[in-house]
Amino acid sequence: MSNGKILLVDDEPAFRQLAQSWLNQSGYQVETAADLSNARSKLASFDADLILLDLSLPPQFDPQHTLEALADFTSRPVIILTGHAERQLALDAIARGAWDFIAKPVDPDLLAVVIKRALNKHQLDNELKQLKQRVSAGGTGRLIGVSAAMDAMRTLIQRIAPTDVRVLVTGPSGTGKEVISRALHELSQRSDKPFVSVHCGAIPADLLESELFGYVKGAFTGADKDRPGLLKLADSGTLFLDEIGEMPLPMQVKLLRVLQEGTYFPVGGREQHKIDIRLISATNANLPDLVKKGLFREDLYYRIKGITLETQALSERSQDIPLLLQFFLEQLSKQHGQAVRLDSMALSWFLQRDWPGNIRELKNTLESVAAVAQDGVISMADISLLHPDASAAQLQNLQPQQGDSLLLDEAVQALEIRLIKQAMQQSSGNKSKAARLLGLSRQGLLKKIDRYQLAV
Numbered sequence: 031m032s033n034g035k036i037l038l039v040d041d042e043p044a045f046r047q048l049a050q051s052w053l054n055q056s057g058y059q060v061e062t063a064a065d066l067s068n069a070r071s072k073l074a075s076f077d078a079d080l081i082l083l084d085l086s087l088p089p090q091f092d093p094q095h096t097l098e099a100l101a102d103f104t105s106r107p108v109i110i111l112t113g114h115a116e117r118q119l120a121l122d123a124i125a126r127g128a129w130d131f132i133a134k135p136v137d138p139d140l141l142a143v144v145i146k147r148a149l150n151k152h153q154l155d156n157e158l159k160q161l162k163q164r165v166s167a168g169g170t171g172r173l174i175g176v177s178a179a180m181d182a183m184r185t186l187i188q189r190i191a192p193t194d195v196r197v198l199v200t201g202p203s204g205t206g207k208e209v210i211s212r213a214l215h216e217l218s219q220r221s222d223k224p225f226v227s228v229h230c231g232a233i234p235a236d237l238l239e240s241e242l243f244g245y246v247k248g249a250f251t252g253a254d255k256d257r258p259g260l261l262k263l264a265d266s267g268t269l270f271l272d273e274i275g276e277m278p279l280p281m282q283v284k285l286l287r288v289l290q291e292g293t294y295f296p297v298g299g300r301e302q303h304k305i306d307i308r309l310i311s312a313t314n315a316n317l318p319d320l321v322k323k324g325l326f327r328e329d330l331y332y333r334i335k336g337i338t339l340e341t342q343a344l345s346e347r348s349q350d351i352p353l354l355l356q357f358f359l360e361q362l363s364k365q366h367g368q369a370v371r372l373d374s375m376a377l378s379w380f381l382q383r384d385w386p387g388n389i390r391e392l393k394n395t396l397e398s399v400a401a402v403a404q405d406g407v408i409s410m411a412d413i414s415l416l417h418p419d420a421s422a423a424q425l426q427n428l429q430p431q432q433g434d435s436l437l438l439d440e441a442v443q444a445l446e447i448r449l450i451k452q453a454m455q456q457s458s459g460n461k462s463k464a465a466r467l468l469g470l471s472r473q474g475l476l477k478k479i480d481r482y483q484l485a486v
């Protein structure tokens with residue numbers, strides 16, 4: 031099995047032969063070219079994963095000329111082979127998109143390391159691009175996550191959104207019930223109409239009716255003019271009733287009438303108002319339990335239920351954490367006007383921790399540690415300022431990486447490992463089946479298992 035395809039472009043036949051044999055021994059498939067035009071025609075039939083490029087090539091033997099042609103090749107990593115005198119040129123090459131440079135005479139061990147790193151990074155970049163495309167597909171772009179649960183949720187949202195069916199979103203606090211409800215609205219026929227969100231638990235019971243239905247002048251002391259309610263504001267759009275389990279019983283009766291008849295009376299008013307809304311409700315309470323206890327009307331429950339979407343706790347889909355971190359770090363970088371990232375230990379801490387408050391807690395924690403971090407790099411020292419119980423010693427399962435490698439690589443690697451393990455479990459160890467679940471070829475999966483040295 032080949033470790034990858036390399037095109038070696040160098041005018042010295044002896045070096046081409048020697049380097050080709052080193053690379054073959056390391057498992058690479060190699061083609062060679064003696065100049066740029068030869069390199070271009072080789073690439074037409076040989077889709078190289080990486081190019082090794084000498085700067086001084088015939089017929090001009092002008093490194094500047096090669097530099098100018100570099101953009102034609104940098105869709106894959108290009109490693110420049112240089113003489114010592116050409117160091118500045120090599121740096122220019124990197125500024126123009128080359129991955130790295132190696133001075134001649136080439137040390138075969140160093141060459142092997144540089145090639146391996148470049149190929150790994152290139153592959154991770156491509157995978158991340160694909161993941162980003164997947165998560166930003168459609169109007170569910172703000173729903174970050176690659177878990178099977180999240181994929182299923184996106185599919186359901188896309189199917190349900192265009193219908194006018196009522197939706198009840200249930201699940202633990204902070205798992206994205208409001209984000210899902212907004213996505214349903216954005217993908218609906220009503221997307222250019224208002225989305226009005228009402229937090230039923232946050233409005234005092236005696237105010238809820240006038241907030242929702244509005245009131246007419248003189249309805250009560252202080253009602254010196256007519257005021258439309260939130261229902262009116264939501265007319266022809268979507269009304270989102272968050273924490274509907276906290277709605278007081280008398281209000282539940284009134285809401286039921288609105289849902290049955292499509293009409294309501296403002297407080298103190300005699301004129302019936304017609305309303306056309308799509309209702310989406312959310313709760314982290316167990317409504318059937320509340321019904322049994324007499325705290326929620328059964329008839330209302332069946333009216334609002336329509337289709338029920340259930341969100342999962344973050345602990346049940348921890349494979350979403352790396353991408354969520356990446357997403358929130360990008361948001362923070364924009365807010366702070368500088369790149370904000372986690373160093374490897376801090377990343378491990380975030381990946382390992384249980385998040386009982388789910389995505390909200392993850393996001394808030396990241397925001398607060400980013401606020402105390404210096405120079406945009408969040409470390410364990412910053413985390414332990416706010417979480418004195420946090421220490422590097424707690425990081426058991428994830429081995430910290432050497433140095434300051436990029437969050438991007440680590441996040442994608444952690445994500446891939448989790449997804450592969452999960453797919454292998456789901457397919458009871460059958461690699462072909464797991465590969466299909468992951469949308470990979472069997473060979474692609476085997477490569478990854480080998481790369482991460484997974485005992486699956």
Ligand SMILES: Nc1ncnc2c1ncn2[C@@H]1O[C@H](COP(=O)(O)OP(=O)(O)OP(=O)(O)O)[C@@H](O)[C@H]1O
Pocket residue numbers: 172173174175201202203204205206207208209210272312313314389390393
């Ligand atoms: N899949 C997701 N992708 C990106 N951000 C998310 C996702 N899910 C939730 N969030 C973010 O997490 C926070 C909490 O989400 P949201 O308010 O939708 O949760 P909730 O389930 O409605 O919570 P509660 O039950 O407490 O009202 C918000 O800042 C939201 O933007």
